[in-house]
Amino acid sequence: MFPICMRFPESAVHALWECEAAKDVWASSLKILQKGVSGLDDFTHLLEYLLDRIELHDMEAVLVQAWQIWNQRNRVVHGGKFHDPRWLINRAKELLEEFRTAQDQMRTESVQQPAHGTWQPPPQSVFKLNFDAAVFSGLNRSGFGAIVRNEKGEVMAVMAAKGPKVFCSEEAELLACKKAIEFAVDAGFLKLVIEGDNSSVIIAVSLLKIDQSLLGNVVGDIQHLIRNLHWIRIDCIRRRGNRVSHVLAQFARNITEDMYWMEDVPPIVREALYKDTNFVV
Structure with a gap:
């Protein structure tokens, strides 16, 4: 009873x-x-x-x-x-x-388009997660790229992943963001600055309200992932400050399975990494 x-x-x-x-x-x-x-x-x-x-x-x-x-x-x-x-x-x-x-x-204090165009280091004891997406219309699929770096600019984790066919670039960027956060969390990074170069996606992810758009379910999934982080800031960066993740997303065109590197720099991004980390410590 x-x-x-x-x-x-x-x-x-x-x-x-x-x-x-x-x-x-x-x-x-x-x-x-x-x-x-x-x-x-x-x-x-x-x-x-x-x-x-x-x-x-x-x-x-x-x-x-x-x-x-x-x-x-x-x-x-x-x-x-x-x-x-x-x-x-x-x-x-x-x-x-x-x-x-x-x-x-x-949640993020503010979402701003930085005045600088180069990658900047995160605060001490925090990691920066950059992500990007590429759409391969002729192949009916997309690609995702992500990289995690510390306050010294040292590479902690790298991802290149296959994505599904998408209907717009915003969908690809949102899916890339979700995949990147899942990757970072699985790798143990729970204090993150999350950075992408699509301002509409960054704003959608940062808002506290429920997203009622067609892509609202993906936004909701991302917001759920964010709630499990210990510290979070979400920023928008210009494309030239997001070179490494862009190269990784394009590289995903040629892969047959998702690829991950831990504390290692794949040769395909070394040049972009050098340009991407042109910051003053």
């Missing part, structure tokens, strides 16, 4: 939605939730029901509130205090505000 009401068999949908204790919480929440449907089969159907009726921004609040309701169940099972609905609602609001504030602080 469900340990809160001791009247019905325990299930996720009962605990989070149909139990009278849960209904008391939702009754003081969003107006649309105050007369919710009953008789849902499982938690998946509950989510589908909510997603059809609630704006995505409000869905964050719903999920945090549901988490609080489930935590209440766990607390009672282990002998803890049963909190009244108002306490749960206020606590959910506090947690959501803390989360959103943390995201604001973690």
